[in-house]
Amino acid sequence: MKTTGNTILITGGTSGIGRALAEALHDRTNTVIVTGRRQALLDEITAARPRMVGLPLDLDDPASLARLVALVSERFPTLNVLVANAGISRTEDMTAPGWDGTNAEAIVATNILGVLHVTAAFLPLLKQRKNATIMATSSALAFVPRADFPTYCASKAFLHSWLTSLRHQLRTIPIEVLELSPPYVQTELTGAQQASDPRAMALNEYVVQVMDLLDRGDHFRGELLLERDKPRRWAERDGSFDSVFAALNPG
Template identity: 70%
Template sequence: MKIIGNTILITGGTSGIGRALAEAFFDCGNRVIVTGRRQALLDEITAKRPGMIGRVLDLDDPVSLPELAVRIGREFPALNVVIANAGISRAEDMTAPGWDTAIARSIIETNILGVLGVTAAFLPIIRNQPDATIIATSSNLAFIPRADFPTYCASKAFLHSWLQSLRHQLRHIPVEVLELAPPYVQTELTGAHQASDPQAMPVADYVAEIMRLLAVGDHPDGEVLVTRDIDRRRAERNGRYGEFFAAMNPQ
């Protein structure tokens, strides 16, 4: 994809990786529409970067997405890039008394059906635009899971597979389909502790590397992988899956 001169919509753009991506794309010369659930937070983000646009989107509300798609199509007909970034993560203990599927259902709704819904809503708008691109955020945990986050990891594995099929189906449109598979990054995805964990990659470092890779087109097979992602991504083909799984899931 080109990294300047686009009209970009980013879901889940009010914090973490989504916000950092929105700011990075805006700063290098794109019109950016950032979405999230809270109007006050959208106002705060857009006030810091005059010209950035904020729109409320609640993926749990069945009317929010279709209403937004109509509005965006009317207000921003040049939209050509959609970044489906919204996601949630929760630990699950399937051995606990009374364990049920409530957490799993909420993760599936947001991480899987949310991405599919966003793609379905905005693909008709972008498919005839120059340099049209869909980017979705999966995770390096799609390739080797952390067993204490089973549904989260599985939801990202689903996206990895689904994006391959989407990429193939859109090959003649053309719409470029890219997958971000972040490593452990300093966000609040799993709680406040993650944002300051020294073992996690700083968000600014992650996004800076992503922007560099996008700028030079360094994303083989549509996967945009920072350097620290690569060993785990290739662990199975390199015969190291068991080693990595054991390191991530100690007994």
């Protein structure tokens, strides 16, 4: 993926990694469209960067996605990069009385079905472009899970497998398929405390490293993975899965 001269749409672009990535790409002279559910945040982002475009999108509403596709096709027909970043994370205690899978269903709807639906919706437009890219946000937890976030980790493992197949199927079109696999980063994904957790990687530092990987084309098998996360990525292969899992899940 080239990092300049693109027209880029980023879902979940109003906060966290999505917003930071949108701002970094915007500063590289790309046309960047961010989407999200909260109009106030879209207004805030576009006020700070007037050339950035904010458009509403509720991935739980098929009509909302259809409106977005129609609008983008009309106003931004040169769209060549889709970043499917929207995602949610919640803890789940499956031993608790009354556990019913409600949170799991919400995570699957956003993290899995949301990515599938937005990709399907924009794929016809991307097929018409040269230098097209689809990037989806997975997680380093796709490879060794945190047991207190079971469905979140499983949703990212699903994306890793699905993106591998998508990459293979699109190899002759061609559309580049990239997987962004962040570590624990200072965002509000799991709540306000994560944004200031000293154990988490600073958001700006993470995005700087991602942009460096993109600049250098350093994404083996399409995976944008920091050096610090490679032991977790290859834990199963290297025979260290049990020790890495135990470190993530004490007790």
